[in-house]
Amino acid sequence: MKRMLIASALMATMVAAVAQKSTAEGIAEYRKMLEDGNPAELYEMKGEELWKKKRGPKNASLEQCDLGKGPGQVKGAFVELPRYFADTGKVQDLESRLLTCMERQQGFDAAEIAATPFGKGEQSNIESLVAYISTASRGMKFNVPQGHEQERTMLELGERAFFYRAGPYDFSCASCHGSDGKRVRLQDLPNLTVNPGDGIGFAAWPAYRVSNGQMWGMQRRLNDCFRQQRFPYPGYGSEVITALSVYMGVNAKGAESIAPALKR
Structure with missing residues (x-):
């Protein structure tokens, strides 16, 4: 009897492992x-179109926006942010950098945009x-810089926020x-x-969410994490969001970007 119970337990464990592997493989095939x-x-x-179009109170484009590679340079910028x-x-x-450019170059109100609900306006x-912008760096490897003192400070803050x-x-x-x-459910974490x-x-965000038919940037993705933790959302473009991105980005050093990816 004891041997039968042990064998049954082992079989159940094996079946669960196979089922989990099959589910993960099935999701991967579905995405492919x-x-x-x-x-x-x-x-x-x-x-x-938005990058090149003249818009806003100043009737200007974003083509002179500096994302870290020089004014107007898009390729390679995403993997170093x-x-x-x-x-x-x-x-x-x-x-948050795009907010700065939209305010300074096009005359938009950055605070008003930050207060606008996701997916609106x-x-x-x-x-x-x-x-x-992320598409222009697709296939490139992440190399989030840590040369400036404030970048290192944000890494420390991001690590603390991650484990808080x-x-x-x-x-x-x-x-x-x-x-x-x-x-969680069918989703590997x-x-x-x-x-x-x-x-x-x-390295997979921003991404298109199949489940709700929406495009999510990292700000919205982290907002949803705070929601699931039942935390108050810290605000669009806030330092804690940036710090968490620094922490994850530094940890992703050398990983190849597939953004914008496809998510469930």
């Missing part, structure tokens, strides 16, 4: 099938711009992404405290 028709391409095209910008005196990710336009536990469930970012082998590899975790 949809890659050629990734709707993110529509956002990329809209983003390119967040980074320190001397003209603002702070570390910025792609979305200029918020929607920023996500299209993010799709366009609070809220009604006593969750942190590390609760889901702090070790290997975790999953990458370990973001180390380099999870090409096209995984930080």
Whole structure:
């Protein structure tokens, strides 16, 4: 009887392992099938148009926006963000940097855009711009800089924020992404405290979400993480969001970007 119970337990463990592997493989195959028709391409095209189009109170384009590679240079910028910008005196990710350019060059109100709900108005336009800019670095490897003192400070802040536990469930970012082998429902959860590899975790965002038909930048992705932790959202373009991006970006050093990717 004892041997039968042990054998049954071993069989159940093996079946569960096979089922989990099959599910993960099935999701990977599903994504592969949809890659050629990734709707993110529509956002990329809209983003390119927005980058070149004269808009805003100043009737200007974003073609002189400096994303870290020089005015107007898009290729390679995405995989080196967040980074320190001397003209603002702070570390910025792609979305907060775009806010700066939209305000200074086009005359938009950055605070008003930051307060706009995701997917609405200029918020929607920023996500299209993010799709366009990230596409220009697709296949390139992440190399988020750490040469400036403020960049190193943001890395430390990001690490602390990643492991900070609070809220009604006593969750942190590390609760889901702090070790290997975790999953939620059918979704594998990458370990973001180390380099999870090409096209995984930080290297896969922004992404088109099939489940809701929306394009999500990293700001919206992290907002959803805070929501699931039952934390108050820290605000669009806030330092804690940038710091978390620095931490994940530094950990992703050398990983190949597949953004904008396709997500469930």
